[in-house]
Amino acid sequence: MKALLIAFDPSELEPLARFGAALGAPFDVLLLTGSADDGYGASEMLLAGLATVPPADGLAKGIASVAEGYTHVAAAASMRSKDVMPRVAVLLDAGMVTDAIAVLDGKTFQRPIVAGSVIATVTVETERVALTVRTSAFDPATPTGSANKRSVALYCPTAVARTSAESQASGGRPDLTQAKVVVSGGRPLKDAGTFEKLIGGLADALGGGVGATRAAVDSGIAPNEAQVGQTGKIVAPELYIAAGVSGSTQHLAGMKDSKCIVAINTDGDAPIFEVADFGLVEDLYTAIPALMERLRP
Amino acid sequence: MKIMVPIKRVVDPYAKVKALPDGTGLDTGGAKFEINPFDEIALEEAVRKREADPSVQIVAVSIGSSSCEDQLRKALAMGADEAILIESDAEWDSPSVAAELAALAKELAPDLVLMGKQATDDDNNQAAQMLAALLDWPQATFASKLDLAGGRATVARETDTGEEVLEMALPCVVTTDLRLNEPRYIALPGIIKARSKPLAKRPPTTEPRLRTRTVRLDAPPTRPPGRKVGSVDELVSELKARGVVA
Numbered sequence: 292m293k294a295l296l297i298a299f300d301p302s303e304l305e306p307l308a309r310f311g312a313a314l315g316a317p318f319d320v321l322l323l324t325g326s327a328d329d330g331y332g333a334s335e336m337l338l339a340g341l342a343t344v345p346p347a348d349g350l351a352k353g354i355a356s357v358a359e360g361y362t363h364v365a366a367a368a369s370m371r372s373k374d375v376m377p378r379v380a381v382l383l384d385a386g387m388v389t390d391a392i393a394v395l396d397g398k399t400f401q402r403p404i405v406a407g408s409v410i411a412t413v414t415v416e417t418e419r420v421a422l423t424v425r426t427s428a429f430d431p432a433t434p435t436g437s438a439n440k441r442s443v444a445l446y447c448p449t450a451v452a453r454t455s456a457e458s459q460a461s462g463g464r465p466d467l468t469q470a471k472v473v474v475s476g477g478r479p480l481k482d483a484g485t486f487e488k489l490i491g492g493l494a495d496a497l498g499g500g501v502g503a504t505r506a507a508v509d510s511g512i513a514p515n516e517a518q519v520g521q522t523g524k525i526v527a528p529e530l531y532i533a534a535g536v537s538g539s540t541q542h543l544a545g546m547k548d549s550k551c552i553v554a555i556n557t558d559g560d561a562p563i564f565e566v567a568d569f570g571l572v573e574d575l576y577t578a579i580p581a582l583m584e585r586l587r588p
Numbered sequence: 589m590k591i592m593v594p595i596k597r598v599v600d601p602y603a604k605v606k607a608l609p610d611g612t613g614l615d616t617g618g619a620k621f622e623i624n625p626f627d628e629i630a631l632e633e634a635v636r637k638r639e640a641d642p643s644v645q646i647v648a649v650s651i652g653s654s655s656c657e658d659q660l661r662k663a664l665a666m667g668a669d670e671a672i673l674i675e676s677d678a679e680w681d682s683p684s685v686a687a688e689l690a691a692l693a694k695e696l697a698p699d700l701v702l703m704g705k706q707a708t709d710d711d712n713n714q715a716a717q718m719l720a721a722l723l724d725w726p727q728a729t730f731a732s733k734l735d736l737a738g739g740r741a742t743v744a745r746e747t748d749t750g751e752e753v754l755e756m757a758l759p760c761v762v763t764t765d766l767r768l769n770e771p772r773y774i775a776l777p778g779i780i781k782a783r784s785k786p787l788a789k790r791p792p793t794t795e796p797r798l799r800t801r802t803v804r805l806d807a808p809p810t811r812p813p814g815r816k817v818g819s820v821d822e823l824v825s826e827l828k829a830r831g832v833v834a
Contacts, residue, residue, distance in 0.1 A: 386799030
């Protein structure tokens with residue numbers, strides 16, 4: 292067994308190495324953009340040095356072209372990896388596992404299905420395996436110092452033109468899926484200004500990221516990329532604070548593996564309290580300013 | 589312009605679904621089956637394109653048992669012009685579905701395959717991208733806006749950090765995200781009209797070749813029960829005791 296782990300940028304190196312360690316096989320890393328020194332246990336770091344991530348049709352061909360000789364090709368679960376990895380799987384004739392959360396052996400993995408209501412154990416029948424991995428489900432990797440590095444030229448022919456790309460200003464906040472603290476809000480936040488002031492304010496006081504329910508996103512209170520849930524982002528921070536969030540199955544699917552969950556809601560019977568370590572039945576309009584006051588560094 | 593819309597029959601996404609105690613299957617508690625909600629968004633989008641341009645032709649396709657006819661009838665009621673049921677009681681994984689859809693796409697020669705980004709039962713998010721790879725067509729996943737003009741698709745799509753716009757020549761594969769549209773309520777005349785629309789049944793042209801096999805289904809680990817705290821002060825001291833805040 293030998294794995295090729297696809298890192299879109301250097302921030303994915305440590306999370307991916309967690310999976311490499313769990314697989315228990317030697318692994319190389321293909322770093323698509325940026326550069327880094329520490330490979331977190333990688334035998335070799337292949338540096339593609341791309342300025343931007345190419346569209347999926349081209350990127351899949353580029354990845355497949357350097358995937359010869361590897362039994363496993365894996366990327367951290369994200370929208371960009373889910374865009375490209377199924378195409379890579381076809382090019383390699385590899386069976387594919389989406390959102391792996393556990394490794395039972397080199398061909399057997401666990402993954403959540405039906406909005407996380409069920410954990411499926413899946414075996415891969417093909418010689419090669421493609422995966423996207425929920426890296427937060429695995430133990431942190433330790434730095435191993437400078438890795439062997441080699442440049443690779445990825446040829447990524449695409450029939451797609453990217454005419455614009457916008458990143459919402461995250462206000463210097465950490466990426467949701469990698470933040471140690473996430474503060475999420477729902478519909479009761481009323482409007483975008485209130486959401487930013489209370490949810491954003493508490494997140495800033497804790498150095499955390501901002502999440503939201505689908506309802507908050509749909510009603511324009513919170514930006515799209517803040518949506519946490521089955522069809523949004525999957526997060527598992529050290530601390531998840533849900534304010535004005537009722538706790539639909541779809542939302543819980545995106546956050547119930549958080550280490551410590553705090554729920555603040557005026558409805559003491561809301562389902563969010565069933566997964567919360569600490570529940571506070573109080574109006575978020577009084578509770579959050581009070582929390583900010585006490586938690587501000 | 590022909591739009592092919594593959595749809596999947598899934599258990600009601602709002603139903604409580606559990607693993608059977610012996611791990612061999614799912615207990616759906618007698619819940620109803622529906623069109624996968626993301627595929628319904630794809631259908632809605634196709635119907636809107638036809639409303640803007642009457643020359644658009646919509647073919648809804650499903651692979652599965654004869655029960656899938658219910659969902660195809662609903663697709664016809666929403667506005668699809670014709671439906672094809674690839675009838676099979678076998679198990680189909682995403683790459684097998686993609687291979688069968690690719691064979692059908694070669695036959696029907698659609699300008700666009702428009703489908704959900706993922707099915708809410710297996711949450712796989714694979715079939716559309718695999719189909720695009722098999723056909724060597726360009727793709728745009730997670731679409732929040734779709735324009736078709738001059739033989740090209742312009743797609744605004746959601747990304748991890750915001751939004752981007754992709755342009756590509758047809759034919760291509762596009763998958764839908766939640767914010768593309770809100771599917772219409774199906775009125776009675778549509779349901780009656782759907783009965784006279786063509787629904788063809790045929791056997792698959794490919795054999796499903798399972799690349800993955802589900803060997804066990806379990807309940808997710810449960811969290812130890814938490815507790816209610818009486819005040820913000822109590823909450824802060826609990827969080828400090830846990831070491832999750834400074």
